[in-house]
Amino acid sequence: MYQRIDHRIRKSKKIASRIIEGNTYVVIPEKRALYKFNKVGTYIWKCISNDIRVKCIVRKVCKKYDVSEKRAEKDVKNFIKDLVKKNILEYVD
Amino acid sequence: MLIEKLCEKKNIPLYSIFELTYRCNLQCIHCYIKKDSKKELNFYQIKSILNQISSMGTLFITFTGGEVFVRKDFFKILNYATNKGFAINIFTNATLLDKQKVYELKKFNISEMGISLYSLRDEIHDYITGVRGSLKKTLKGIYILKERGFNIKVKCPLMKVNYSDYSQIIDFCNRLKIKYLFDPVIVPYNDGDKSILSLRLDKTQIEKIIRDIRIVKRYKIKKGFLKSNVLCSAGKNFCSISPYGDVYPCIQLLISAGNLKESKFKKIWNHSKVLKNIREIKMGELKICKNCDIIYYCNRCPGLAHLEDGNLYGPSKIACEIAKIRKNL
Numbered sequence: 001m002y003q004r005i006d007h008r009i010r011k012s013k014k015i016a017s018r019i020i021e022g023n024t025y026v027v028i029p030e031k032r033a034l035y036k037f038n039k040v041g042t043y044i045w046k047c048i049s050n051d052i053r054v055k056c057i058v059r060k061v062c063k064k065y066d067v068s069e070k071r072a073e074k075d076v077k078n079f080i081k082d083l084v085k086k087n088i089l090e091y092v093d
Numbered sequence: 094m095l096i097e098k099l100c101e102k103k104n105i106p107l108y109s110i111f112e113l114t115y116r117c118n119l120q121c122i123h124c125y126i127k128k129d130s131k132k133e134l135n136f137y138q139i140k141s142i143l144n145q146i147s148s149m150g151t152l153f154i155t156f157t158g159g160e161v162f163v164r165k166d167f168f169k170i171l172n173y174a175t176n177k178g179f180a181i182n183i184f185t186n187a188t189l190l191d192k193q194k195v196y197e198l199k200k201f202n203i204s205e206m207g208i209s210l211y212s213l214r215d216e217i218h219d220y221i222t223g224v225r226g227s228l229k230k231t232l233k234g235i236y237i238l239k240e241r242g243f244n245i246k247v248k249c250p251l252m253k254v255n256y257s258d259y260s261q262i263i264d265f266c267n268r269l270k271i272k273y274l275f276d277p278v279i280v281p282y283n284d285g286d287k288s289i290l291s292l293r294l295d296k297t298q299i300e301k302i303i304r305d306i307r308i309v310k311r312y313k314i315k316k317g318f319l320k321s322n323v324l325c326s327a328g329k330n331f332c333s334i335s336p337y338g339d340v341y342p343c344i345q346l347l348i349s350a351g352n353l354k355e356s357k358f359k360k361i362w363n364h365s366k367v368l369k370n371i372r373e374i375k376m377g378e379l380k381i382c383k384n385c386d387i388i389y390y391c392n393r394c395p396g397l398a399h400l401e402d403g404n405l406y407g408p409s410k411i412a413c414e415i416a417k418i419r420k421n422l
Binding site: 018 | 203
């Protein structure tokens with residue numbers, strides 16, 4: 001699916017997760033797969049508390065890490081695309 | 094897995110086993126639980142405990158019993174645990190499952206269903222469970238779960254009475270493409286009564302099991318055991334909670350660190366003397382084991398050592414027996 005900047009995303013209900021020592025660990029119980037996010041990934045993960053637009057996350061990442069919008073958009077979109085592919089996140093619309 | 098090591102080092106209870114009830118619809122001959130009439134935790138107490146262990150870092154939770162499906166609120170508990178972001182394992186005898194219940198189960202974050210199966214012969218399985226017709230019900234449960242795509246692991250404690258049936262169980266599991274785990278270690282009752290140990294396999298039988306390449310993986314030698322000061326993960330990245338709220342370092346190491354009806358989990362986990370002592374046990378303190386010439390082959394369980402002889406620092410008889418066999422493999 002083509003990802004737009006105004007897409008809304010949310011966490012899948014079929015995952016388990018914890019933030020341990022600053023890193024996020026996500027489990028897909030059915031597949032028994034475990035993923036670890038680094039600090040930036042964990043920050044993005046924390047931003048996704050409810051349905052949220054990709055552009056809101058980009059804005060937050062720019063502010064938090066003092067990076068250009070272009071760079072943040074590219075990284076956030078890649079990260080989200082990967083998580084959607086793994087069924088950890090899903091598009092709302 | 095890196096997360097396990099991290100949690101072991103930092104004493105984060107990544108894995109919790111939660112015994113929700115000691116009630117059961119079967120009466121297995123090898124069951125280590127002694128019946129009593131203490132009051133179980135209610136749903137609200139369980140919810141609070143799930144909140145507490147979640148905030149302390151538990152990601153993987155196992156619900157076990159007794160038989161968990163005898164609890165009328167079990168689905169409510171599963172729903173709450175799913176919403177709290179746990180990855181859930183369930184140990185059950187599967188006799189109380191039907192299509193509707195399994196359909197409901199699919200809504201929750203279940204990694205694996207561990208199912209007790211002792212034999213594929215009614216006369217053996219039902220003799221062990223003490224309930225006629227239990228094998229048929231367990232098999233029905235397994236088939237329904239398989240049909241709905243659950244990860245299943247058949248769990249089979251091996252005793253003299255079902256020893257000759259294990260090959261048939263392996264064939265059955267292979268046919269259904271499900272995992273299996275055989276355990277030759279029958280443990281004493283949780284009050285230390287050792288009368289059920291007479292059910293244990295004899296040495297020749299244990300040797301045959303350990304030599305069987307279809308189940309040998311579990312008994313592969315762990316290199317570096319001697320170099321490690323760590324005895325096991327109990328009380329470090331692992332904890333166990335009883336139906337009455339007692340916190341144990343492990344389901345097999347039955348030394349209570351505190352009770353959740355009286356204290357918060359965080360307080361027990363961070364300040365209990367029992368846990369502190371267990372975390373600090375070093376190899377050198379195992380006076381007999383440290384000089385044993387077959388320690389390299391040993392998978393000693395401190396909980397079993399404690400249950401068998403009341404000595405946390407002593408050897409475990411069954412571990413010694415298995416180590417001797419492994420040495421000669």
